[in-house]
Amino acid sequence: MRDEDWATATAILRLASELVEGIQSGLAERGYDDVRPAHGFAFVRLSAVPATTAQLAEYLGITKQATSELVHHLIARGYLARRPDPSDRRAQLLVLTDRGRACTRAAEQAAAETVDSWRNRLSTEQFAELQSALHAIARPGRLRPAW
Amino acid sequence: MRDEDWATATAILRLASELVEGIQSGLAERGYDDVRPAHGFAFVRLSAVPATTAQLAEYLGITKQATSELVHHLIARGYLARRPDPSDRRAQLLVLTDRGRACTRAAEQAAAETVDSWRNRLSTEQFAELQSALHAIARPGRLRPAW
DNA sequence: CCATTTAGACAGGGAACTTGACCATATGGT
DNA sequence: ACCATATGGTCAAGTTCCCTGTCTAAATGG
Numbered sequence: 001m002r003d004e005d006w007a008t009a010t011a012i013l014r015l016a017s018e019l020v021e022g023i024q025s026g027l028a029e030r031g032y033d034d035v036r037p038a039h040g041f042a043f044v045r046l047s048a049v050p051a052t053t054a055q056l057a058e059y060l061g062i063t064k065q066a067t068s069e070l071v072h073h074l075i076a077r078g079y080l081a082r083r084p085d086p087s088d089r090r091a092q093l094l095v096l097t098d099r100g101r102a103c104t105r106a107a108e109q110a111a112a113e114t115v116d117s118w119r120n121r122l123s124t125e126q127f128a129e130l131q132s133a134l135h136a137i138a139r140p141g142r143l144r145p146a147w
Numbered sequence: 148m149r150d151e152d153w154a155t156a157t158a159i160l161r162l163a164s165e166l167v168e169g170i171q172s173g174l175a176e177r178g179y180d181d182v183r184p185a186h187g188f189a190f191v192r193l194s195a196v197p198a199t200t201a202q203l204a205e206y207l208g209i210t211k212q213a214t215s216e217l218v219h220h221l222i223a224r225g226y227l228a229r230r231p232d233p234s235d236r237r238a239q240l241l242v243l244t245d246r247g248r249a250c251t252r253a254a255e256q257a258a259a260e261t262v263d264s265w266r267n268r269l270s271t272e273q274f275a276e277l278q279s280a281l282h283a284i285a286r287p288g289r290l291r292p293a294w
Numbered sequence: 295c296c297a298t299t300t301a302g303a304c305a306g307g308g309a310a311c312t313t314g315a316c317c318a319t320a321t322g323g324t
Numbered sequence: 325a326c327c328a329t330a331t332g333g334t335c336a337a338g339t340t341c342c343c344t345g346t347c348t349a350a351a352t353g354g
Contacts, residue, residue, distance in 0.1 A: 005259035008278050009166055010191075011285035016163030017293040018286065019156055038341090044157075054301055066342050068302065090301045090350045112152035121284040129273070130280040131155050137268045137277075138158035139165065146164040146293055185310090201332055213311055215333065237319045237332045 016146065019114050026110025032103045034077050037145060042070065043079075043096065043104045044143050050093040052085065061144050079103060163293065166261050173257025179250045181224050184292060189217065190226075190243065190251045191290050197240040199232065208291050226250060 020037055027035060038060065045051060045059045057067035071094060074080040079100035085091035096104065119127045167184055174182060185207065192198060192206045204214035218241060221227040226247035232238035243251065266274045 005262040006255050008262050009258040011281040012162050012166055014285040015159050019159055020293045108153050111156040115152040115155050118284045126280050129276045133273050133277040134158040137265045138161040143157055146167045
């Protein structure tokens with residue numbers, strides 16, 4: 001039973017690793033070779049609702065300073081833009097540019113390709129059961145770098 | 148369909164993140180607060196068969212130099228020991244000490260606790276199906292840090 | 295109106311990784 | 325047996341990404 005649990009744990013780690021590598025190489029193939037996994041988590045947060053640097057830092061679980069540098073990088077590369085925050089003259093809202101949205105879509109496509117390869121390793125019923133089980137146990141909330 | 152795949156991908160990432168955090172906090176509770184996730188992957192490799200620094204570097208996917216520093220750290224903390232390689236006087240085989248084995252067991256226990264919490268979110272049949280599906284699609288081979 | 299908080303940036307430092315150079319030992323062709 | 329080349333491991337220097345500490349400008353709340 002314990003051995004089974006460890007095998008399950010390592011399977012999750014292997015799949016996560018395979019997924020991240022698939023997204024990274026898929027992005028590179030599509031011309032996005034200047035984004036890191038951490039940037040993807042920022043895109044996920046910002047594609048839902050614009051956020052300030054401080055809110056993004058809270059979401060990513062890193063300091064404002066590190067987030068500030070990450071944001072500078074993404075703005076310099078054309079993935080993000082600043083907009084004034086109407087309710088706070090100190091703050092600036094971060095929004096995805098067209099390029100940022102295109103990169104996000106490319107990442108989702110690359111992820112879907114990896115998931116597709118998983119689908120092909122199982123029967124249709126098995127894959128459907130896997131999907132529903134994963135969705136049932138995965139906790140909602142922040143999607144952050146694992147370590 | 149594509150949305151489903153993305154949801155599946157994020158579920159895997161969330162579970163991997165939850166698992167790694169669970170292992171790290173479980174290890175800290177048991178007194179192993181000086182090991183990082185990357186060290187765990189080294190333990191996994193070395194608990195099977197002893198390896199040289201260069202072989203460990205190949206397994207972890209990092210340079211020999213970075214591996215050398217990691218090994219120094221683990222030896223200084225009592226997790227690893229060197230043994231002469233009978234077939235190559237330049238090389239030294241790395242083996243887990245008692246402490247290293249105890250730490251590995253503690254990590255497996257902490258991982259099992261997290262997997263147990265997943266088991267409790269599903270029916271017995273659903274969890275069994277999840278396990279078999281994960282084992283079916285996870286590729287064997289190196290277990291490396293995801294990113 | 296002033297004390298405190300908060301958004302964001304700047305400076306300095308550390309941890310973990312890289313590339314490049316190096317020595318000692320192995321290995322393989324002649 | 326010998327020498328050219330490859331390999332195990334380390335040292336040195338530089339990069340990246342993160343941290344803590346500090347600061348200014350603007351917001352917030354007695």
